[in-house]
Amino acid sequence: MAVIEQKKTGLNSSTIWNQLSETELRIDSQDKEMALRVLNNTPMPTTRTEAWKYTRVSKLGKIEFSNQGAQLTSIDKYIIDESGTRLVFINGHLSEEFSSEEFQDELNITLLSQGEELAPSILNLDDEIFHSLNTAFLTDGVQIEIADNANVERTIQIIHILKGESVISNFKTIIKAGKSSQANIIQGFFAEGEGKSNFCNSTSEIFVGENAALTVDKVQYENESTFHISTEQVQQEKNSVFTINTSTLNGGLVRNNINIDVNGENCVSHMNGVYLLKNKQHVDNHTVMNHKVAHCDSHELYKGVIDDKATAVFNGKVYVRPDAQKINAFQSNGNVLLSDDASVYSKPELEIYADDVKCSHGSTTGQLDEEAIFYLQARGLSKKSAHKLMVSAFIGEALDMTKNENARAFIDNLLLERFGWDF
């Protein structure tokens, strides 16, 4: 356990990996070396670290996590799309029992613990504690290769369940969508029961091949004491369409990083998100839309409703690089605060180095319109129903971005369960 020895002299004094052993997976050796170095030499981010200005992770650094597997008697309530196939991971370990046995022929699905040595990661490790933690202590992961021209008919669900106490899952998903392929992948994140202080630290490397259309629906419904940090690193090749819909419906501290690099022309990228927070939840969405080449469109819509003492953070960067002419890049973030103690920190950042582009961004934070609520009550609606109608009117447009009807019904059901809102 070289890490732990070194750690005592290093800059990182957190206890996160004290009880963990280095990954046995065959990851790229330089990546591993780098990750270990970063872990030892980088202090935990504080609110003085720009990227973590509004999100405190110090609590995380004081927990000693472990990584044992766990058993479940049923996963029925975590099935997002009944008609889809699924891969189920409990604390990052595959559950064969609950996973589908067969997948469409054009899919090549391999468990990272059983596959060949991994290629170097496209994730940035430098200064990135959580990427490095994920790399050096990788629990397991899955690679999904979609053959060229494949039309994947059944949704592929990757269902992550945390069970226990102070358990960490360092998980990696690699998706390679072949040329002209079409697929819908769902990532579901859950926590079983009242399990305390569990931590899902997930990374995804997503390659969207030429002319491919890939949609990822990410559904987050862990519990209020769970930590969740995930990064989707996306590479888009020419003529491709990539969509990611993130629905954050529960979770204690959630940080989602989505970084999309558009490498080829005529691409379309969609990033949508809904987040509904209550109690002391903290949800932070950091997105980077990186337009490297010309003739591409990107659309980003994030909407949130924040109640009680909860906090939402949105940081959306859009880069349009010098050669990326004729870009249409739109970004919008809207927030509704339902309580005086709720907070929002919303920061759009546009950096445009090309001159022939159309970009817009908008960020709004407000309360529900009191006049409208009075109007509805004056017609006999209870305050609760009036709020519900107003909230659904506000967030509906973002919810509607999830086109998979089963996934949408699943989300609606969670909204009813957690907030009593039926849309």
Next chain:
Amino acid sequence: MIKITDLQAKIDDKEILKGLNLEVKPGEIHAIMGPNGAGKSTLASVLAGREDYEITGGSVDFQGTDLLDMNTEERAREGLFLAFQYPVEIPGVSNINFLRTAINEIREHKKKDPISAKDFMAMVREKSALVELDSKLASRSVNEGFSGGEKKRNEIFQMAMLEPKLAILDETDSGLDIDALRIVANGVNTLKSDKNATIVITHYQRLLDYIVPDFVHVLYDGKIVKTGGKELALELEEKGYDWIKEELAN
């Protein structure tokens, strides 16, 4: 139906209603007229339960219960309806959906079963025809992008759907052309019965050619200062309010 006794209300420490008395019986139509700023909309808002106002004195009995003790939705469910002077636009909330929710919550309050989709739609067709409101408008977002006249007709449409005991129309006639005025008045007259009552707040006598009041009241400086028959409206139209002020001064 409603008995208002010595009602006093203020907002931001400004006294607006200063001891107002009014009684309306079933089957009656009352008109309230008065200069701008007299407190007409304040009276309507206070009766509907808007929380911005502080009630500093008096009482309101509505069908034998203390109206001021109920919250806004309870008043609505007990049969009070306010047609707003300035109807609110609510983007994203469908007129039809919210009305259906409203009707069902009112029915639940009365321990009745929810209305069936079929009966509801039949009712929408009938009542929107009554106020000549395009059925497309009926199903759009509440008042969003409606013209002034459409908003007012939508208020009467909602009134027709909710079948209130006491309707208060706050300047529903302002800004309406003659055709629209006739449509609105026709709606009100069709819904009138000996079991319900209407308070029409207006600036202009012309509405009262179409909705014929049993009583006309003048609200001035937070009080009802004069009450008469429908001829009082004509007198006010002719002579303005100055003579009332003079009468009061003497």
